[in-house]
Amino acid sequence: MKNFKLHGVVLLLVIIAELIGIHKFQLGVGVVVLLPMLYALIFGIFLAPKFLKVVNKVDMQDAGSLLGITLMLLMARYGTLVGPTLPKIISASPALILQEFGNLGTIFLGVPLAMYFGLKRETIGAAHSIAREPNVALIGERYGLDSAEGRGVMGVYISGTVFGTIFFGLMASMAAAYLPFHPYALAMASGVGSASMMTAAVGSLSAMYPQMSDQLVAFGAASNMLSGLDGLYMAIWVALPLTERMYKHIYKFKYGAYPTGEDAAK
Amino acid sequence: MKTYNMLETLIILVIVGIMSLIGNTIGSKNGFVEAIPGLLILIAIALVGIAMGKYLPGGIPGVAYVVTLGCILTYPGVPGADFINACMKKVGFLALCTPILAYAGVSIGKDLDAFAHSGWRIVVLSCVIFVGTYLGSAVIAQVILKYLGQI
Known part of the structure; x- marks a missing residue:
């Protein structure tokens, strides 16, 4: 709860994701819709120690419990x-x-x-x-x-x-x-x-x-x-x-x- | 799993509410200030529902109380329903999803190996699950409609 770094990081993700906005494109017979929540999810995953190393184990655990x-x-x-x-x-x-x-x-x-x-x-x-x-x-x-x-x-x-x-x-x-x-x-x-x-x-x-x-x-x-x-x-x-x-x-x-x-x- | 007391729960709801408010302002045409009443109402519904799940007997999960409270308060004719509905129009459903999925993304980083391990299986499974719910419902609807003579 008091992990301010985590909340700050998430806020940044939200702002970036919402700025990108909704995108739709035609794929074959259907339409694929990309939503801000999807970007937020993917960017969030890439912050992991395996990739960008922005968040650590405690941050990840706190995020899960929240x-x-x-x-x-x-x-x-x-x-x-x-x-x-x-x-x-x-x-x-x-x-x-x-x-x-x-x-x-x-x-x-x-x-x-x-x-x-x-x-x-x-x-x-x-x-x-x-x-x-x-x-x-x-x-x-x-x-x-x-x-x-x-x-x-x-x-x-x-x-x-x-x-x-x-x-x-x-x-x-x-x-x-x-x-x-x-x-x-x-x-x-x-x-x-x-x-x-x-x-x-x-x-x-x-x-x-x-x-x-x-x-x-x-x-x-x-x-x-x-x-x-x-x-x-x-x-x-x-x-x-x-x-x-x-x-x-x-x-x-x-x-x-x-x-x-x-x-x-x- | 870590559990939170009611004060901590309220603080978390407020933090996520502020994030949703910011996301809602950027991602939709709704103004920052005009979405505040709606978010305050949502925080109140969530908090009361969680408390009911925690303290009422019967072991009914808080999520059931939260959804039910939201339904009752916006049921046409219930006092105040029109006001709440008007407030809610300013708070997008998708804007509320974005911070949650951001937390989910950060949290998934921890289980990346487990996700990678079950990845393609879950995708195949998802397709089968979609087919299951669709055909299950179609079979029942077909039988009943036929029985009622509506098709």
Whole structure:
């Protein structure tokens, strides 16, 4: 907290990153968006003793332990984004509400793959959700972002921030072209709790079905609002416990015994 | 993990608030002074939410209280909601992300080897996770819409 050098360094990073500003460019069929937070992250990494040697071990540890609290300010803003949309969310159709449980699909695909890759506690952070801001805040509060779980959630968060938009745009067009889904179902699925990912997915669908465009955008936006509201509660009470259980059983299957010590749930 | 008492928490929130304020002024068209009320409200919501998570029984994480408080205070019709919404318009969501990711970047320097070790795996895993949530939701929506006769 009293590490003034750290705060000074971070302030400089913020100023530089914001001065560079947002940049967008076309890549193939999608748009890649570079945000100030991404520059701040990358420049921050390059200050490490391995590269520029601006920060030392204590600075890095202090930064890690502060992260959980800094995220709360963002979460307060997040709540104020969701609040005004609540009346619309409450009037959503049953299809919109029930498809929210589909977001748990990440666990059934993600946990086995993560553990096949040899990840251990990273799995919990990485595979319990698509790792948007509330999930990062939750993992940060429960395990600390400088833990293995924290590395997992940060890894997926960063991947999503860098290429999530383009990936969702592509995935929506592929699903519409090759899978037997109605465009309405795909539009509802697009709302995963990230406005940019949803916009990219719905944008692709609208381009393919221009006559349905208004309806697709409405479903996408409503579903995204819903995910923004239920994502955190679902993570706390359903997704994280489910991920822990699957982790435990796959761990036993793979390593022959239930996880203990560092690998066990905390 | 190091824990902070409420006074330390407040000081950290204020430090990050000031940084967000500066970033918000540079990166958006919002003025420095007009964003101050919004940031003060955010600091208050965060502080109360963290305290509730810490002291209320039930083991519900502070983050859940923080988000819920933010929702309630801005719900249309709640006294003061219009004022808070107007204040919030001056505080960009992205401007709040920048200082956090700067701290995250500095902190990641410590675990660079661990990140490098799991790097490509996490990227592949991320793609599979995105596919999982998308197809999971699409299957359910398709079944329900069909059942309701809406498609």
